[in-house]
Amino acid sequence: MPDSGPVPGGRGPDRPTDDLIQPFQLDSGEAGEARLTGRLARLGPVVDDVLGRHEYPEPVARLLGEALALCATLAGALKFDGIFTFQIQGDGPVSLLLADIETREDGERYLVRGYAKYDEEKVVGQTGARALLGTGYLALTVDQGPHTDRYQGMVELVGDTLAECAQHYFRQSQQMDAAIMLSAGRAGGAPDGPWRAGAMMVQRIAEDETRQLPSDDGDDAWRRVMMLMATGTDEEILDPALTADRYLFRLFHEEGVRVTPPRPVARGCRCSAERVYNVLVRLPSEELDDLAEDGWLEVTCEFCSETYRFTPDDIEARASATESPESPRE
DSSP, X not given: OOOOXXXXXXXXXXXXXXXXXXXXXXXXXXXXXXXXXXXXXXXXXXXXXXXXXXXXXXXHHHHXXXXXHHHHHHHTTOOSSEXXXXXXXXXXSEEEXXXXXXXXXXXXXXXXXXXXEEOHHHHTTOOSHHHHHOSEEEEEEEEOOTTSOOEEEEEEOOSSSXXXXXXXXXXXXXXXEEEEEEEEEEGGGOTTSOEEEEEEEEEEEOSSTTSOOOOGXXXXXXXXXXXXXXXXXXXXXXXXXXXXXXXXXXXXXXXXXEEOOOEEEEEOOOOOHHHHHHHHXXXXXXXXXXXXXXXXXXXXXXXXXXXXXXXXXXXXXXXXXXXXXXXXXX
């Protein structure tokens, strides 16, 4: 299978080769048929940083790594500043799987974070999304800020893998055909190697986006692309030496693959000492004293594990300095 060649819009000297979202289009198919468009996410140091801040069991880390790559792939469609959230709640050993991306610079820069809540005893011996998540729901949320309505789509959790669950979401909630491939693992398969994750999504979209597509039974280009996509391997999508455009060329060189500039992804948590203070300052003095241990209030961010420390006196002093005489703090 070819692994190199000219990809229109392909890599240049200043383009990132890792921690990126690579949009692409396929020119296969007849005029007037559905457009085939997609995105490929490749996460290296970013996903290793996110997962390395917690002592997740391997199956949980792998599942969250897939969720982070999937979230990046889905958020790659956004062209505005906001927050995109991927969330699964279930009754299995992993009760919460959460990844979100903050987009900046009109969707040209992406900051990702993630978190998994799990029962350590119940996770032992379990592998695969279905065994780890159980039954529940999947929700995608788009928040463009205080001056716009927040959008949320929610469906029942259906599928044995995270990719199948996401594909079910698009069929049920968006009435859209989508093929999704996910992978996460240690680099080179080494037990202590750095984590990597990858995701690819190809969508079948009508030329007139207001029209709902009929069944794909007669769409030869779509079926051919899905078969080609299935030939990709976990090793390839996780290989740091195989750049995004080369991997796309391997799969779709006969389908007229074209790429646009990739978008960089970085780890970014929105926690801060100021945000923590703004929460604590609303609590009554008595509750602050009850929460303090050895004279300290400690708050640890579930996403990045950063710990913020205050004394009750610190909170009281800052609160007093900002209060007006007309609105004393309780």
